[in-house]
Amino acid sequence: MTEERSKTIAFVVYPGLTLLDLAGPLQVLTPLAVAGYRVLTVGERATPHDTDTPLAITPTHTFADVPTPDVVVVPGGAAPTLRAMADERLLDYLRTASAHATVLASVCTGALLLGAAGLLDGRRATTHWVMRDQLAALGATPVAERWVEDGPVLTAAGVAAGIDMALHLVTRLEGADIARTIQFAVEYDPEPPLGPLDWSRAPHAEFGALRSAWLREGLADHPDLLARLGGDSVA
């Protein structure tokens, strides 16, 4: 495949992200290299970044190296992702990339970063269930689905939903046959030992308290943003 025909898929890395938000879709999309895609990871710097697990990760490229990816995937996280909502270098990267990219994807609270960059205006979108209501403050219409497509914007629900979204994206880009082959490769045949989530038992109080703590911690230096995302109710 010639250089000008190959498409680039860039996964955005920043400090403190939720590892599985990144690793699930990255594992699913990496095999697209055999279909001619350049699959890579980008950060402000190509040095080790902490995650929310005891593992550091190093992207292959910097933002400057890959200014015009065709597909951008933004993982989420807890307080560090809220902090990243005020990271102008990251937001500038997303805005610049959005002018060229045909797919702007997020996993979990990565949607809040798309929103902070102004890329969710008037879009239907989803995110981690704990943060779903916050999307409205960023101009989006929150939707309770596993993944949501609206034009170039493709948002997934929390963490593990990135795997489902990525398989959908493979189907959209290259068809169901390769998506099915990848699903066999990663043996994605889920058997949650306690069954699927029973949403009638969702621990709203416990996670609501976590949300308040994440907002206060992540947006401590940005009272306007804190107030916009529900700071009044969490102060």
Add this chain to the structure above:
Amino acid sequence: MTEERSKTIAFVVYPGLTLLDLAGPLQVLTPLAVAGYRVLTVGERATPHDTDTPLAITPTHTFADVPTPDVVVVPGGAAPTLRAMADERLLDYLRTASAHATVLASVCTGALLLGAAGLLDGRRATTHWVMRDQLAALGATPVAERWVEDGPVLTAAGVAAGIDMALHLVTRLEGADIARTIQFAVEYDPEPPLGPLDWSRAPHAEFGALRSAWLREGLADHPDLLARLGGDSVA
């Protein structure tokens, strides 16, 4: 929680592993820190390691730092994992750890590393479906289940099965309530866009060719091991 009561969960890192084999269970087990566990990652060196995706990973500790974990989790991979079957430092780590650990877990072809260390003798075990028959050559009884427990040995099927296994392990260690809370935290409510795997459509020929290539590449310097794992049929 006092130091002597806290239990250590160590995830083994080595060059070229399959990222999601590690990241799925690591994301699920990391929250056990709030229950007093030390959750960490160990490698021969605490410097960046390549994975099978465009992302490098750095463990928090070296093998020497954590000689007696209570729980060991070994991720798998393709040719690099087969190569690791002859990595005596890694195998020594597993053997030494096995004298103390109450759980020896693997994801995907990580089971081949447990087997190479002599830890699957007479055990029922599973691994990635493409490599399942190879377990018999390592003294195990291959089982086609999502995860298999036999004494201290807990093996998962391929890649994404590590998430299911890890949630089961949380239940075993700390009960179903915390496992359910973690399942909500990682929003593990799978909706594979093409549905669950239809095993009647498994691409045996295509993945059989891959298996042969992985065995030849990974075990090129170890003809005895290559012959033992099916080298005769792949030569």
